Amino acid sequence: MGHPCHFWFSPDMRAFYLQDEPDNPKNYNDSGTSVSAEELRNTIAVETWHFEGPDAMNLIDEMAEKRGYTSRDRVIISPQSMGDKFETMCKKFYQEHLHEDEEIRYITGGEGFFDVRSIDDKWIRIVVSTGDFIILPAGIYHRFTPSNKNHTEATRLFQSYPKWNSISRPEGDKIEVSSLSAPFSFHPVVWFLATFPFLTSIAFALLVCIHANISMEWLKPPTNLL
Ligand SMILES: CSCCC(=O)/C(O)=C/O
Ligand SMILES: [Fe+2]
Numbered sequence: 001m002g003h004p005c006h007f008w009f010s011p012d013m014r015a016f017y018l019q020d021e022p023d024n025p026k027n028y029n030d031s032g033t034s035v036s037a038e039e040l041r042n043t044i045a046v047e048t049w050h051f052e053g054p055d056a057m058n059l060i061d062e063m064a065e066k067r068g069y070t071s072r073d074r075v076i077i078s079p080q081s082m083g084d085k086f087e088t089m090c091k092k093f094y095q096e097h098l099h100e101d102e103e104i105r106y107i108t109g110g111e112g113f114f115d116v117r118s119i120d121d122k123w124i125r126i127v128v129s130t131g132d133f134i135i136l137p138a139g140i141y142h143r144f145t146p147s148n149k150n151h152t153e154a155t156r157l158f159q160s161y162p163k164w165n166s167i168s169r170p171e172g173d174k175i176e177v178s179s180l181s182a183p184f185s186f187h188p189v190v191w192f193l194a195t196f197p198f199l200t201s202i203a204f205a206l207l208v209c210i211h212a213n214i215s216m217e218w219l220k221p222p223t224n225l226l
């Protein structure tokens with residue numbers, strides 16, 4: 001049955017490793033090595049969707065409600081809308097940074113690039129244009145630039161009390177983001193168990209012995225009944 005609104009897991013989303021040191025960051029600067037949406041999701045927990053059609057905003061509303069996003073704003077990044085501040089804002093967005101909260105953006109016009117750090121610290125460039133919806137997990141280094149068309153419009157979703165300050169690199173290295181949802185973020189105990197399997201097995205064996213000993217004590221007949 002036809003549906004007035006279509007959304008999908010970004011089949012046509014384009015992402016690729018960025019060329020090293022491009023002259024103009026607003027050009028595509030595609031290195032030729034592409035990255036799939038699945039790879040983005042599985043390695044660095046970046047999610048990309050595409051919402052199109054008259055019901056698109058309803059879907060955004062639903063998604064926002066489910067994730068506890070109660071406020072939003074709209075940004076138009078262009079020389080026309082920002083005047084003198086355009087270049088300064090472009091520089092600010094393009095400074096490598098992270099946030100202690102997720103970054104959720106729905107692109108409503110124009111085109112731009114989200115650059116995100118791969119698991120081995122290379123830049124992956126995600127091309128976004130009208131209808132694209134992107135979720136960057138908390139704690140991931142990234143940056144943004146409009147393309148050389150100098151025009152991006154977006155709805156930015158915020159939780160009611162977002163810790164919405166940008167933390168530039170390397171200051172962000174000192175931040176421990178507890179809500180980090182990327183696959184490389186683990187609870188310290190899980191991290192310890194995974195990193196030191198030998199120590200973990202000794203500790204486990206000790207626990208079993210202690211427990212067995214206690215159980216044996218319990219099994220012994222009482223000596224003070226007479
Ligand atoms: C396309 S939204 C503008 C960029 C932005 O809001 C941001 O936080 C970049 O990291
Ligand atoms: Fe950001």
Ligand code: NI
Pocket residue numbers: 001002003004
């Ligand atoms: Ni349908």
